[in-house]
Amino acid sequence: MFKPLIVFIGLRYTRARRRTRFISFITLTSVxxxxxxxxxLITVLSVMNGFEAELRERILGMTAHASITGLNGELHDWRALEGPLRQEPRVLGWAPYIEAQAMLNSERRVSGTMVRGVLPxxxxxxxxxxKRLVEGSLEDLKAGQFGILLGSELADYxxxxxxxxxxxxxxxxxxxPAGILPRLKRFTVVGIFRVGxxxxxxxxxxxxxxxxxxxxxMDDAVSGLRLKLDDVFYARQVARELGPKLPDQYLVTDWTQAHTNFFKAIQTEKRxxxxxxxxxxxxAAFNIVSTLVMVVTDKRADIAILRTQGMTPRNVMGIFIVLGTVIGLAGTLLGGVGGVLLACNVETVVPAIERLFGIRFLSADVYYISELPSKLLWSDVYKITGVAFLLSILATLYPAxxxxxxKPAEELRYE
Incomplete structure (x- = not known):
């Protein structure tokens, strides 16, 4: 049997006749x-990719890609490490810091916070x-003047x-002489930042x-050195390579150790x-099963005639596999194009819907990210469309x- 005949008959069955309009309607709903x-699926995963990228950018915009600290929590003579760091091609910059827990007291309230000493x-x-300062400037932090930069939420509190x-x-x-007293110092608010x-x-x-x-x-010591790398995904590799090049009293860590649970939770949520x-x-794919079962029921006489003309059972299966594959391919391609277009325009479509209905999906008063970010990954598109098409093909096997x-004899007995 010439193979294109199977394809021809399968494609012919996709077109409706007057008495099979209901089957065609079911076919359309399956597509x-x-x-x-x-x-x-493409749109939701793209939005989740956007959220992950936005959160990673905000987190890693404030935290170190990698850090060098001393085994006892202090790092002496940090400038001696600048030479070895300059020889690392993936290290773009470094900065010393002192970090400790403290209490902040204003005339109204008291709050615990992390205080970080930095060099402007x-x-x-x-x-x-x-870049995240909404008031003031980083250069306003001058030695001996005891200025302080506060996060926006902390300043409001x-x-x-x-x-x-x-x-x-x-x-x-x-x-x-009066006893043991805590150390305290008055600082002037010289800036406010908002990271989100x-x-x-x-x-x-x-x-x-x-x-x-x-x-x-701390005298002349610091808590450690914060490093910025050219690619955050190489942080673990850089930390492993940099560790043996430094003296034994230094410890190199990377951001994946500090935030690994957070990003693992996002990956789990995506899965x-x-x-x-x-x-x-x-x-939707297994709706193809019901569609093809009805087509088979409607075409039993046609199938019997084809069998009497020499068509083998395998060829008959091929006809209905072609029919189901066309339905699945049409739905997959249509969904893939629609998903890519919607994912690429989420940041335009969502505000338009908000203006049209007068609603707000992500209120700025509640959520730090008030706009839906989207990041389309073609690997997700290929995976989604591939799985959808595979499910569509599997759905054709039983009806085929x-x-x-x-059996031709039984079907044509009363014809």
Missing amino acids: LGIALGVTA DYEPRVSEVA LGVSLGDKVTVITPQVTAT MFEYDRNLALIQLDDAAKLFR VMFIILLLIVAV WQAARV
Whole structure:
């Protein structure tokens, strides 16, 4: 049997006759179901990719890609490490820091926070805090003037603004004739930053490195060096390669150790969403089963005639596999195109829907990311469309097998 005949008959069955309009309607719903499922899956995964990329950018914009610290939590003579770091091609910049927990007291409230001492000249090399300032400037942190930069949420909680005073209370204590008293120092608010992450906007304050050394009694030591790399995904590799090049008293860590659980949770959520939304595609794909079963029932006499003319059961199966494959391919392609177009225009479509219906999906008062970001990965598109098409082909096997079992003698007995 000439193979294109199988394709010709299978394609012919996709066109409706007057008495088979209902079957064609079911076929259309199967195509649209697959298309909607694929579109939804591509769009949702693209939005989740966008959220992950946005969060990674914000987190890694404030935290170190890698850090060098001492085994006892202190790093002496950090400038001696600048030579070896310059020889590392993936290290773009470094900056010393002093970090410790403290209490911030204003006239209204008290809040615990992380206080980080930085050098204004070095800090822009490793973080984006200078770009995230909504008031003030990083250069306003000058040694001996005891200025402080606060996260926007922390400033709001304490009820302070530019020029106000806050008292920093450290865990270290001072022995006096009156007893043991905590160390405290008055600082002037010289800037406010907003990163868009609660971890930093509510729980971080920046002061000048020399002021931090005096406040926390670090003398000439720092807590460590923060490194910025050319590619954050090479952080673990750089940390492993850099460690043996430094003396034994130094410890090199990377951002994956500090935030690994957070990004693993996002990856787990993406996998769960993929499985859940894939069920929509699976339901639509297996609608092909009911469509083909009805086609087989309607075409039993035609199948019997084809069998009497020499068509083998395998050829009959091929006809209905072609029919189901065309349905699945049409839905997959339609959904793939729709998903790519929607994913690429989410940031335009969502605001238009919000304006049309007067609603707000992500309120800026509640969520730090008030706009839906989207990042289309072609690997996701290929995976989704491939799985959808595979499910469509699998859905054709049972009806095609039933068609191949039609017995010409029984079907044509009363014809």
